[in-house]
Amino acid sequence: MPSDGQRDIGGMAVAAVMIVIGLVFLWDTTNLVDSDSVVFPRTVIFGMILFSIMFIVWNFLRPSGADTEGVQGGSTPRRIGLVAAMLGCAFLMPYTGFLLSGLAAFMVIMLLAMHEGWTRGRLIVYPLIGLAVVLGFYGLFAKALLVPLPEAPFL
Amino acid sequence: MLPGIDFLFTALTPFHIALALGGVIAGTVIGALPGLTATMAIAVLVPLTFYMPPASALILMGAIYTGAIYGGAYAAILLNTPGTPSAIATTFDGFPMAKRGDGDLAVTLACLASVTGGFIGAAFLLGLAPPLARVALAFGPVEYFWLALFGLTLISALSEGSLMKGLIGGCFGLLLACIGVAEVSSDIRFTFGSQTLLGGIEIVSALIGLYCVPVLIDMVATPARHLQVSGESRGFRLNEALRISLKSKLNLIRSSVVGTLVGILPGAGGSIAGLVAYSEARRTSKRRERFGTGEPEGIQATESANNATVGGGFIPTLVLGIPGTPPDAVILGALLVQGVRTGPHLFTAGEGSIVYTFIYGLFLATALMLPTGLLIGRYAYRTIVTVPKALLVPTIAFMTVIGTFAIRNNVSDVAIMIILGVMGWTLNRFGFRPSPIVLGLILSSIAEQGFVQGWTIGAATENLMGMFFGRPIAIAIIAFMLLSLFYPLIARRLRFNREEAGAK
Structure with missing residues (x-):
C-alpha cells in the first residue's frame, strides 16, 4: 500500500531504467532503413520516456507514497535456486536431452520447495511421484502430441 | 422456427454425443495446461477427423475448441497463469478470489459464464451468420488500430x-x-x-513467464x-454461483455479445474479446472499485466473452472462408481437406446439413461443458x-518449461x-x-x-485525417474508448452534482 508523503525511490529507479532502455532502443531504430518499421516503435519509445520522466518529476515535486513491496519474507536462496534450476534445465536440454534435464530440475526444485521434514516415506514416495510426472508429461508431449523434445545425443 | 431444426436430431446421435463429450473433456484438460493452446489441441487431433463425415469432424473440433477455451480458466484462477491467452483477464479477479479461499466458487462461476457465452455465440452463428459476416468485411486496418487502442485503455483499470x-x-x-x-x-x-x-517474444511464453x-x-x-483452504467441503457451490450469475445476467449477456462480435473480426481472438468485455463490465459495474481484487463480475465477463468467440469466430470462417480466430484457421484447413467449400451457400436449405448439424453439435458440446467442467474444475x-x-x-x-518449449520447439x-x-x-x-505489460505485448x-x-x-489517398477519424466504425470505437477512459470521471462529477443538489 502506498505510504503518503514518501518518495517512491524504487519506482523512480525503475522509471530511470526504462528511460535508459528507451534510449538504447531509440538508438537501435537509427539502423532501420524502412520508415514503416520505425514509426510505431519510436512513438512507443517517446511515450515510455515521457511517462517515465513525468513519473520521476511528479515524485520529486509531490510525493504521494511508495507503492513498493520489497522482498516480503521467505527464503531468497530458495528463490534464486528455483530460477537457477529452471534456467539450468533450459540450457542443459540440448546436451542432456529433455528427459534427463527435466528430471534433474524436478528433483532440485522438489528439494527447494520442501519446507517440512523428510520422512522415510516421503523420501521414497516423492521422487517416485516426480519420476511419474516427468515421464507422464514426456509421454504426452513426445509420443501423443508429437512434440520433438530434445533427445540426449549419447543415448 | 429455428433454422435447420431438422438437423437437431442428426446432431444428437450417440456417436455425436460421444464425440462432443470426448472433445470437451480433451479440450478442457489441454486448455488447462499452460502452453497448450486451443489451436494446438485442434491441430494435433485434426488427422483423426479425416476419417469422419464433415459434420462429425466439425462437432469434434468445435467441442475441443470450446473445452480448451474454458479449460484455460483453471490455471488462470488457481495458478495465476492463463492456460490459454483467452483467459488473461480471468487472472485479474480469479486468482485473488482463489487466494482468499473462493477458488471453488470462481471455477464454478467461470463454468457457468463459459456455458452462457458458448450458447449465445452459437445462437448468433445459428441465426445471424450471413449478415454478421459482412460486419467483418467492414473492418479495415484503421478500425483494428482503434480496437487495439481501445484494449489498451484497460491499462487505466489494471x-x-x-x-x-x-x-x-x-x-x-x-x-x-x-523485438524480432x-x-x-x-x-x-x-x-x-x-x-x-x-x-x-512468443506471447504465450511471455504470459507464462510474467504470470x-x-x-x-x-x-x-x-x-x-x-x-487459502476452507476446513469443510463446500461442494461445487453451484447455488451460490447461480445466484451471483442471475444477479449479473446483464453483464453475462453483454459480455457474450461483445465476445461474439470480437470473435467475428479475423485475427482479434478470445484474448481481446475477454479484455474488451472486462473493460465494459468494469465501466458499467456499481462495484468497479472491486475489480482486480476478486470481483466475480470480472470472471463472468471474461469467461462468457472468450467462449462466445467460438461461435462468433465460426461466422466468417463458414460464410466467408476467413478464419475469425487461429483455431478456426486449423478447422478451415481440415474442412478444405474434406472437400467442403465454405460460403453463404452452406446456410441455404439445400446444403445446410453439414453446417446446421455442426451448430447443434456446438450447442450440445456447450451443454456438456456444464457437468464435465464442474467435475474437472472441482x-x-x-x-x-x-x-x-x-x-x-x-x-x-x-509444466511451464515443457509447455513453453512445445509452442515453437525452441x-x-x-x-x-x-x-x-x-x-x-x-x-x-x-x-x-x-x-x-501483457496488454502491450498482445495488442x-x-x-x-x-x-x-x-x-x-x-x-x-492524401486523406490521413479522414482515414483515421472519418470512418463510421472508427468513430464508434473512438467514442467507446473515450467513454471507457472518462466515464469514471463523468460519473463522479454527476454524483457530486447530485449530492450537492440534494444538500441544497
Missing part, C-alpha cells in the same frame, strides 16, 4: 496504485513485442545481434499454502489445494520465459504490475499493423 506506472508498463510491453522481425516491413528490430531474439514464474518464486520461498481445485508444495512447485515449473523461448518471469517478479516489487502487433497500413493508405 494500474493498481499508479496510472503512470501502468502506462510505463504498457509501453514496455508494446516495445517488447516489437517487423510486422509490416520485415526489418529486424531490437535484437542487438542476438540470434535468440530473432524470432521475437506463473513470479507465483512459483514466491511459492518456493515460504512454507505457507499459496491458496478435481483441479482439490488437487491444487491439497498437493504438498514439494510436489506442486516442481510439477508446475516442469529452447530459447524457455530461457526468455524464465527471464521475463524474474523481470516480472522484480517489477512487481516496485509496483509495476504484469497486466499492463502491439494489431496496433502496429493497423497504424502503418492505415497511414500508408491515408498518405496515398
Whole structure:
C-alpha cells in the first residue's frame, strides 16, 4: 500500500531504467532503413520516456507514497535456486536431452520447495511421484502430441 | 422456427454425443495446461477427423475448441497463469478470489459464464451468420488500430496504485513485442545481434513467464499454502454461483455479445474479446472499485466473452472462408481437406446439413461443458489445494518449461520465459504490475499493423485525417474508448452534482 508523503525511490529507479532502455532502443531504430518499421516503435519509445520522466518529476515535486513491496519474507536462496534450476534445465536440454534435464530440475526444485521434514516415506514416495510426472508429461508431449523434445545425443 | 431444426436430431446421435463429450473433456484438460493452446489441441487431433463425415469432424473440433477455451480458466484462477491467452483477464479477479479461499466458487462461476457465452455465440452463428459476416468485411486496418487502442485503455483499470506506472508498463510491453522481425516491413528490430531474439517474444511464453514464474518464486520461498483452504467441503457451490450469475445476467449477456462480435473480426481472438468485455463490465459495474481484487463480475465477463468467440469466430470462417480466430484457421484447413467449400451457400436449405448439424453439435458440446467442467474444475481445485508444495512447485515449473518449449520447439523461448518471469517478479516489487505489460505485448502487433497500413493508405489517398477519424466504425470505437477512459470521471462529477443538489 502506498505510504503518503514518501518518495517512491524504487519506482523512480525503475522509471530511470526504462528511460535508459528507451534510449538504447531509440538508438537501435537509427539502423532501420524502412520508415514503416520505425514509426510505431519510436512513438512507443517517446511515450515510455515521457511517462517515465513525468513519473520521476511528479515524485520529486509531490510525493504521494511508495507503492513498493520489497522482498516480503521467505527464503531468497530458495528463490534464486528455483530460477537457477529452471534456467539450468533450459540450457542443459540440448546436451542432456529433455528427459534427463527435466528430471534433474524436478528433483532440485522438489528439494527447494520442501519446507517440512523428510520422512522415510516421503523420501521414497516423492521422487517416485516426480519420476511419474516427468515421464507422464514426456509421454504426452513426445509420443501423443508429437512434440520433438530434445533427445540426449549419447543415448 | 429455428433454422435447420431438422438437423437437431442428426446432431444428437450417440456417436455425436460421444464425440462432443470426448472433445470437451480433451479440450478442457489441454486448455488447462499452460502452453497448450486451443489451436494446438485442434491441430494435433485434426488427422483423426479425416476419417469422419464433415459434420462429425466439425462437432469434434468445435467441442475441443470450446473445452480448451474454458479449460484455460483453471490455471488462470488457481495458478495465476492463463492456460490459454483467452483467459488473461480471468487472472485479474480469479486468482485473488482463489487466494482468499473462493477458488471453488470462481471455477464454478467461470463454468457457468463459459456455458452462457458458448450458447449465445452459437445462437448468433445459428441465426445471424450471413449478415454478421459482412460486419467483418467492414473492418479495415484503421478500425483494428482503434480496437487495439481501445484494449489498451484497460491499462487505466489494471494500474493498481499508479496510472503512470501502468502506462510505463504498457509501453514496455508494446516495445517488447516489437523485438524480432517487423510486422509490416520485415526489418529486424531490437535484437542487438542476438540470434535468440530473432524470432521475437512468443506471447504465450511471455504470459507464462510474467504470470506463473513470479507465483512459483514466491511459492518456493515460504512454507505457507499459496491458496487459502476452507476446513469443510463446500461442494461445487453451484447455488451460490447461480445466484451471483442471475444477479449479473446483464453483464453475462453483454459480455457474450461483445465476445461474439470480437470473435467475428479475423485475427482479434478470445484474448481481446475477454479484455474488451472486462473493460465494459468494469465501466458499467456499481462495484468497479472491486475489480482486480476478486470481483466475480470480472470472471463472468471474461469467461462468457472468450467462449462466445467460438461461435462468433465460426461466422466468417463458414460464410466467408476467413478464419475469425487461429483455431478456426486449423478447422478451415481440415474442412478444405474434406472437400467442403465454405460460403453463404452452406446456410441455404439445400446444403445446410453439414453446417446446421455442426451448430447443434456446438450447442450440445456447450451443454456438456456444464457437468464435465464442474467435475474437472472441482478435481483441479482439490488437487491444487491439497498437493504438498514439494510436489506442486516442481510439477508446475516442469509444466511451464515443457509447455513453453512445445509452442515453437525452441529452447530459447524457455530461457526468455524464465527471464521475463524474474523481470516480472522484480517489477512487481516496485509496483509495476504484469497486466499492463501483457496488454502491450498482445495488442502491439494489431496496433502496429493497423497504424502503418492505415497511414500508408491515408498518405496515398492524401486523406490521413479522414482515414483515421472519418470512418463510421472508427468513430464508434473512438467514442467507446473515450467513454471507457472518462466515464469514471463523468460519473463522479454527476454524483457530486447530485449530492450537492440534494444538500441544497
